[in-house]
Amino acid sequence: MSHSGEIVCNDIGKVFSTGKVALSSVDLTIPANGIFALIGRNGAGKTTLTRILSTLLEPTTGKATIDGLDVMADAKELRERMSVVPQEGRTVQWMTPIQSVSSYLLWRGMSYRDSRIKAEETLAKVGLGNIQNKLNRTLSGGMKRKVLVAMVIASDAEFIFLDEPSTGLDPISRQELWHLMTDLSRDRFIFLTTHYLEEAEMVADRIGILDDGKLLALGSLDELRQKIKHQYSLKVPKGVDLPAVEGKVLARKDGQLQIMTTQEEALRLSRILIERKSQFSLTPINLDDIFSDVVGGVPMNGDGVDG
């Protein structure tokens, strides 16, 4: 068995018994290190691909391997090395954090004594040491999520799948989770799905954009920027007299005009706006802009555009 150190999907397709096509011929090759974020709108197929890779769901077509191991044929071997926090995963309400983590470790084959020690260590590491004996149902949403993440951290699994782990979390809990993931990714591979683009931008080494079951783009944030024609975003308040521009002009919901354009055009416009003493901001495009461009619709985040 050769260990490729990669996650490979060849022509992965999934059609459910209802006839719904969830994935269409997904091809993907990424190194199994760092953090890979799969982004897409609700129903894009993120969870389906995650479930196939984490040996929870059979694909209809194609083959997927992790470090050279087939997710179908070598599932038993892979399950020794992977750990999953499913979408909408919840802590069991009648258990405490330490009971949750140690039980999961028992399922992974650790002894009772070792599982308790490891659970205690891990909960302290993620900042839940002081509430390890409280019932899960009394914890905040952020703490419950952290308990689930503590379960996979404690497992020492090499490949960790986190399906929308930050959904519903407040900004502070979300940032704490990002720190945990970044810390974790130093020696493990994290496959993350999210529809928070700033999350992917903040933590991911590589990003995949999935829409309607198809993988539309793949690469680091810089690589994705390179693939886009308009790499700069210039924002001006509405009402500013603009010269003729070469690029895409969007009216944002916050009342500003956004011009997505090339570097040269952005510089030309900047000079004109400076001469006119107009307010403006110029930034490289962010993931929201890339997503919008690739998917061909409105950006996913709340400060979207009207047209």
Added chain:
Amino acid sequence: MMRRTGRQLLASIMVNAIYEMKNYPVVLLNTVLAPLSFLTLIWFVSHGTLLGPAIIGGLIMTMFSAGTSLQADLSHLKNDFKLQDMVVSSPTSASTYVLGIAISELIYNLPAILILSILFYLFVPVTILQLTGIVIVMIFVFITSVSLGFALATLSSDIVQSFAFTRLLTTLFSTLAPVYYPITYIPLPYRYLAYLSPTTYAAQIAQNLSGALVSSTNELVIDWVVLICLTSVFLWIGISKSRWREK
């Protein structure tokens, strides 16, 4: 390998029984209530004459509802907490997980089993051989209900549906079926309906072994054959219908 499987069984038992009993002690009372209520009712109504069959009925009901509870618990852990996904993608196998949850159901019902066993010891005089037969019958009842519960757990997609299935099965197979009293108490046209339930055959064998019901050798053989066949069928359904990795 054996030690590892033991740890995985322990995890299911801890999650589905020990921690719940430890953190919510009121559930201990809950498991005892249903079988003892029926037992008391039958005891009072029969002026004590049906105490023996009622104790056996309580044991059958406890074993059967332990199995059908597995259905609701598996569904709860799978659909509400998504815990089963975490277990599927771990080194634990489907059979180890289900066996662990099945054992946890017995442990969860241990207070009822203990009280009924003490009552059985005090009020139902049997030989070792008869006792062995009754224990085997109880094991068959448990396997049947566990298999049925496991198959249904894969079909139900939410907890409301699962709890409805559990109540339905428990009522049909351990309350309406003649497990607390001999089948001869049911008027003839309705008696045939009772034969649709596997627990009827289990109760007839156990009542016969305890001396509460007199059956011919032929009837007893038929009861055993039907019970074994039904258990095998339910076991086959449970194994063939269950899914670990989803399709």
